[in-house]
Amino acid sequence: MTHHEPKLVCFSCRFGWGYLTDEETLSRQIKNWVPVICSGKIDAIHILNAFKQGADGVLILGCPEGDCHYQDGNFEARKRVYLLQRILESYGIEKARLKIELSVDPEGKRIPQLVKEMSDVVKKLGPLTKTKDRTKTASAVQG
């Protein structure tokens, strides 16, 4: 796992991140980037699916506290993340693999940086294998 490049999924709030830069340009710089109208629109299902699909980390970029165009979508997102971190840990997925940042960057220049920073962290944690729907293992263990 020394050479693996972590796969990150990045969701970002349109009102806070990269709205001044053309989406095409940015998505060329950011792998698996999904801008959404509000970070509060990201369902726990989406995040868990990302991990199921083999993502090594999920980064959510919401707009700054009190700036949400829909009043509190970014807070909703944060609450979900904190709850999910607990659950992920029980699944053996370190909480560092799910991160939310509430800030603003109209040009979106920082997004690639943040993704990079997070992948460095995740890299140390090693890769997460895709969840297979059927995984049998060997017979009774030897003491």
Added chain:
Amino acid sequence: MAGKPKVAICWLGGCGGCDETVVDINEVILRIVDAVDIVLWPVAMDFKYHQIEALKDGEIALSMINGNVRNTDHEEVASLLRRKSQLVLAFGACACFGGTPGLANLRTKEDLFKWVYHDAPTVVNPHGSYPQSRVSVDGHELVLPEFYEQVFALNQVIDVDYYLPGCPPPPDLVVKALNAVLEGKLPPRGSTLAPHKALCDTCSRNKTKPNRLAIQDIKRIHEVEAKPDTCFLVQGILCLGPATRTGCGETCININLPCRGCFGPVEGVVDSGAKFVSALASIMDAENEKDVERLVGKMDDAIGYLYRFSLPTSILRKKRHNEVEEL
């Protein structure tokens, strides 16, 4: 197929509670017994196993299988019944979602064995013995079935036609299901033979929800004297009602305990736990980081609440193995 329709009732990794329920439909069962030919029902009557094998494929009209799949025996029986049956009904929470024992997916097999046969305070094990799938004692070959690394729901090892959730499924739904089969009035394959909506729909306490449901604090059931007629969530007590299929008859609510989700996800939802996270987050009255941390901190064992009966069918299925076991 001539004669009465053949029906098999069988347990795999179950506790027998599901079979007890079938027994609980007392008088009805007698009528059913008249209408069908029960070819297999371990808990209540004798039968010959090889008779099942002798049957033609698809000769059994309906197999009601309860319990989850944890070892080779389970899987072989499940596969055999699948082969011999036209319809397979996943009966009860374990068969449908893995059930409470599915929580074992948070542990490795090694970890299980180590405690049970080595660390437990009462264990006396000077030779450090562990059960073996094959062992020879005084030259006699003794065999144990193969124990899987994780718990599976029935539909993860064989195709399942219908689902009847619950721990155990309530008698009235069992009767409904059986009648539906006998009268051939079945919904499309893959359906769950229970209401579509969430528990709140039938819960008498739903009316007591205020206009805006806000959770300021999360309470554990032993910490408070729950009001017998007020929505648990309103009282800050986690209740999975909003994310859990109704049909159970609110048996737990009726004894003043919150729902823990034995009926599994509502129609159209795959991972009710995840869905409940989103829902819960929305009603948690916490905007600043501190409050969020405080509330989440109060949610000890989130996964145990949200996936009490459904871990093996959750999106992530089981604990990741590429991390060190704490032994």
Added chain:
Amino acid sequence: MWKPESKGTARVEEAIKQLLPPCQIKCPINEDIQRTNVLISLLPEDPDSAKDQIIEISDYLYEKNPFFNICGYICGLCELECNYKAKGGAIRRRLLKRFLSDVYTEYLSQKEEFNVIKDKENVAIIGGGPGGLMCAYVLSKKGYRVTVFEATDRLGGALWLVPDYRLPGDILSTTVNNLVRIAGIDVKLSSKLGAGKLTIERLRNDGYRAIFLAKGTPYPKVLTFDGEVVEGQDLSGVMYGHTLLYEVSHGNIGQDYFKGKRMIVVGGGNVAFDVARTSRRLGGEVTVLCIEAEDKTSRDGIPADEEEIRGAWEEGIRIVYSRGVEKIIGEHGRFTGIVCPKCTSVFDDQGFNPKFDCTDCANLEGDELIITVGQVPDRAFLQREELLDEKGRLVVDPFTLQSLRKGFVFVGGDVRRIGFMVEAMKEGLVAADSIERYLRGFDMREGRKRDYEGYGIPVRKSYKPEVEVTWIPPEERMHFQLIEKVLTLREAREEAKRCITCGPCVSCKACISIGFEKSLYSVEVDRERCSGCSICVYACNYDSARLAEVEGETVSTTDMFKCKSCGMCVVACPSHARRLVDDNTEQRIERALAVL
């Protein structure tokens, strides 16, 4: 008529008629405040790239309101109804427009003329103030050949009475001059209707098929007490406020004109304070005397704006509340002081009807008395043109502004009822609409009535304080330069971001115009799945998601009037009972995850 499970758009159009954010309802011309607030909040940090977008936003505003930049200096009506008001101060919309104005006013001179073929009738507009120009602007854009007859030597009307330290003359002239250029409006200056041969009849004969009369109020109101004109208003040292302002704006009054003089300004309106603060800047020791009470919130409270009063106070102007003027005292034909009895009440159920307690009288000595208790229209002219009734009141349909005496004449603006600039503009709009209906032979009333319903405040916990408005300190502002600092780009963005966009999406659509969203998705509730658990009700911050009894069962519903299509309820719903019609976010996420 409205069904909660609406598929959205179709019915949403109806909603436009009905719902606006409170600020836009307060604004007489219903400016698109919310939308442009959002756009301003998204301006780039870099000033140069911001500039183009500022002009874009301004062009959009200009379409509807060619005076928006002026509003940025002197109009803050909308702020009075902001939902944020109680929560840390209204959104300073005026300052935001003022911010745009700094860039846009400069740009105005390069702004291209609208190209419209002027193939419709001739219309005469009497009066080049905001009301007249607004009407001219609208009609001209519609292809009417419009001529504005202005009595004075410049356009702008009463706006010129606003002192430069609030509204610089060059801003005003740039605005009005470019307005007529851009909209292609003919202007005849120094053409006073009623003076000489220029009569309504004459205009009629010259081929003007309709006339909008917006002559404003050229004359000051004389001071009265108990219904009687107070004597001594002819003494030397007594003048009328609006005369002073007029002269000052024409630069006819020197710097230290009132140096060392004890000035008494009578009146409690904004104009009175303009006068007082102008006099102060001309060197006078100023006392403002008004019959109204200090407490603005009371029925008899002083009408002048908070900011005016504060400004005056800072500048060392003394204010005497709740006193009227019973007598004006003079010696040898020169004013020396006034006798002011206590005013016990200003209004009663009949309206303005001040009561005084003459046993409690104060004598106020002074060198100059400036009476600023209001202005009046040119009654003689209206009389001559037979636009008044026997009681001397204008006979105008208040709804269409059509004269009941002469059908082709429409009357509006201050001449009809004194009000704020934007109220005159509103009358200009109404007149324009009426004139078109009149000339096209349409029904004069049909479909004009609009009942607006304001929006409640969304559920929200965190609020930010309003932006600091900075004035030049009093000791440094005793001149006629602007005293209010303009917002910086950063301040403007922050202030605009404060806007909680409480209004309906359909009257805004900012997110669509900038490509954040494809359309306003409607929310569908699947009754087969909804258990009525009411979690969506909490998730919704707009009181849109609600529980309702539908066919005997409790299910959640969505009020598309109020829905913002944010999808918060969709995510929160534990039963997948809600979805956003046509929203492709789900698919976009799935696609992204699929390639992992």
Added chain:
Amino acid sequence: MAKKLTISPITRLEGHGKIEIFLDDKGDVKDAYFQVVELRGFERFCIGRPAEEMPRIVPNICGVCPTPHNMASTKALDDLYSVEPTPTAQLIRQLHYNAFYVEDHYIHFFYLAAPDFVVGPDADPADRNIVGVIRKVGLDLGSKVIDVRKRCREIIKLIASKPAHPEGGLPGGVTRGITAEERKWIRETADDSVAFAQVALKLFKNLVLDNQKYLDLVLSDAYMLRTHYMGLVDENKKVNFYEGKLRVVNPDGKEHALFDPRNYVDYIGEWVEPWTYIRLTHLRKVGWSGLIEGDGTSLYRVGPLARLNVAEGMATPLAQKEYERMYDTLGGKPSHHTLAFHWARLIEALQAAEDMQRIANDPLLTGKDIRNMDLKLKNVGIGCVEAARGTLIHHYETDDRGMITKVNLIVATQHNAAPIGLSVKKAAIEFVKGHEVGEGLLNRVEMAFRAYDPCLACATHSLPGEMPLEVNIRDKSGKVVQTLKRF
């Protein structure tokens, strides 16, 4: 040639529990192994759960006897939070518990044991089931069985939600009170249960005791096993299902130990064998003796007969009379006659019914004070009850937030696992001679097995209990040369 008999549940390829009997070359029984072949690891995956949720989780250990698990767990919470349940709560719990005892004991007796005695061990297999029993005893009695069971389960439902998965129970109390209305039908159920218990005992007397052939069978050496016994007794050393001290008597009936269940670790050891998933309990102070009976054995038995053997008597008058009659008939205490488990079971059902009656008439039953909220977490909680099949111990340890860090469970069938193997072996020795495997073998062997009402679900914390058996006779290669079925 040596043969291997596999007695395994007919319902499985291998099954949840099997009995392996090995013959020597002479064809006599050499060894017998009772294997339990599954495991679910509740003890592990309950770690991390909030302690107060345990009573709602552990019933999944066994749906055949979920109530004892729910109750032991709830009592472990009382201990964990060092709290005394309110008097009303105590009554409600015991009502719940006795109702379970009545219905469970009858299920076992009529559905599983009765076929052997009522219909007869050598009767046509096709008749030897509940249907046959009903035919013999009459439909009235038959439907009465179903009726009593049903009504007792109604009581369980009222107090603890689903009978197959009770959820009630909190530290210091119960979740729900009883109303005056409910008391009415509870009382009726109790009265009818007492009446029925006496009918059942009469039936047993008529059909078994008055039948010399059966009585001989009961008293025969094949069904005799000399072991220690363990069970709960109250302060008067009377039988108690719900609480008390654990008493152990040796094969001679002398007291080996009397201890607070909280100290079970000092007295009970669990031996691990590689050929079974079940841990074999034995008396620690004696030390693992291996699979032997009589003096020097470390094995003990639990369950109905064991409880009566360790007690000085029954807690209720009617049951006490029956108790005395039984020991007179069996020739004194302790009784080592395995088949007497059935008799003891019926006597216990009577005590349970009588106790229900007492509770149903106790004014405090409908009290409002159902919870003691004075909780003081002390990190360790041990709860012990007598499950229908024998002593059940739940041992939890928690962190300071009351989250489970350790779980140890000792269940009835575990205690009996080794003795079951021995009993089976003895029966087999009796009936397998010189390669001759008589037709009667399987049922004889199985009767020994069934007397314990072994619940393997509990035993492995995994699987349900009563199961039909089958004997496969295989040659060395493992090929089945003869199959004997259980009926």
